[in-house]
Amino acid sequence: MNPIVVAILDVIVWILLGLGSFFSITAAVGVLRFPDFYTRLHPAGKNDTLGVMLFSAAMLIECLKYEYSYLIAGRLVLMVLFMLMASPIACHAITQAAYVDGLRPWKKGEPRR
Amino acid sequence: MLRHLLLFLVLCGFWAILSGQLDWSDTHQRYLMICGLVSCALATLLSWRVGFLFEEGNVIRIMLRQPPYLLWLLWQIVVSNWDVAKRVWQPKLNVDPSMVKAPYTLKSELAIAIYANSITLTPGTVTVHIDSDKKEFLVHQLNPGGEAGLKPMHDKVAHVEGEGAQT
Numbered sequence: 001m002n003p004i005v006v007a008i009l010d011v012i013v014w015i016l017l018g019l020g021s022f023f024s025i026t027a028a029v030g031v032l033r034f035p036d037f038y039t040r041l042h043p044a045g046k047n048d049t050l051g052v053m054l055f056s057a058a059m060l061i062e063c064l065k066y067e068y069s070y071l072i073a074g075r076l077v078l079m080v081l082f083m084l085m086a087s088p089i090a091c092h093a094i095t096q097a098a099y100v101d102g103l104r105p106w107k108k109g110e111p112r113r
Numbered sequence: 114m115l116r117h118l119l120l121f122l123v124l125c126g127f128w129a130i131l132s133g134q135l136d137w138s139d140t141h142q143r144y145l146m147i148c149g150l151v152s153c154a155l156a157t158l159l160s161w162r163v164g165f166l167f168e169e170g171n172v173i174r175i176m177l178r179q180p181p182y183l184l185w186l187l188w189q190i191v192v193s194n195w196d197v198a199k200r201v202w203q204p205k206l207n208v209d210p211s212m213v214k215a216p217y218t219l220k221s222e223l224a225i226a227i228y229a230n231s232i233t234l235t236p237g238t239v240t241v242h243i244d245s246d247k248k249e250f251l252v253h254q255l256n257p258g259g260e261a262g263l264k265p266m267h268d269k270v271a272h273v274e275g276e277g278a279q280t
Contacts, residue, residue: 088233
């Protein structure tokens with residue numbers, strides 16, 4: 001493959017990896033910073049999904065550089081679809097468990113828990 | 114019956130992508146492929162016995178109309194992620210959470226699941242509880258105003274589900 005194309009692909013891969021790391025770290029910091037259980041699930045459920053999707057996109061582009069990588073690419077696409085379904089369902093299951101158990105949502109102005 | 118055939122084909126494709134060994138002349142790979150066919154058929158048979166596939170609406174129509182919706186959803190995910198990320202990194206904590214109720218008129222379980230997942234993934238909201246008797250979701254939102262984005266999303270999912278979808 002043309003070395004210039006490889007260099008461009010490398011740059012795109014690094015940008016995607018950086019963005020994915022940013023969103024994953026944001027999810028972790030958000031879980032630590034937000035005041036109660038329900039609000040903590042917002043960064044955990046959303047930013048983590050986008051982080052994994054960006055990582056997978058980076059790996060998908062990295063795949064393009066090699067021959068016979070369509071199987072790996074297919075697995076990556078399946079993984080992203082699975083994450084897109086599984087992550088919100090897990091988030092919802094945890095939240096519903098807390099709701100059924102009677103955990104009261106935090107309101108603005110209360111001390112954080 | 115058509116649904117079971119579709120499920121069987123999808124499972125076979127899934128096996129083919131995950132195993133990647135599709136050389137019929139090789140003895141070992143032939144063995145693996147036959148194992149795959151047998152387990153796909155078994156899974157289809159079991160889901161037929163359990164009766165999973167009868168309550169999910171028009172699966173084929175929903176799958177055909179998915180791609181444009183998925184693209185729109187991806188953009189929404191990026192927007193809402195940026196919003197949450199801003200709130201996470203702001204030095205002063207700027208959240209004012211509340212619970213709101215979101216009614217829905219979707220019929221099939223698959224569409225309801227898609228809608229609930231989309232709510233969790235997008236505009237600062239998480240689906241907490243699904244009340245299927247009153248036909249409404251209980252939604253936890255990070256900041257007031259998040260429910261404004263729910264109605265257009267519901268209409269999009271209703272379009273994906275299609276008019277007069279059977280249950």
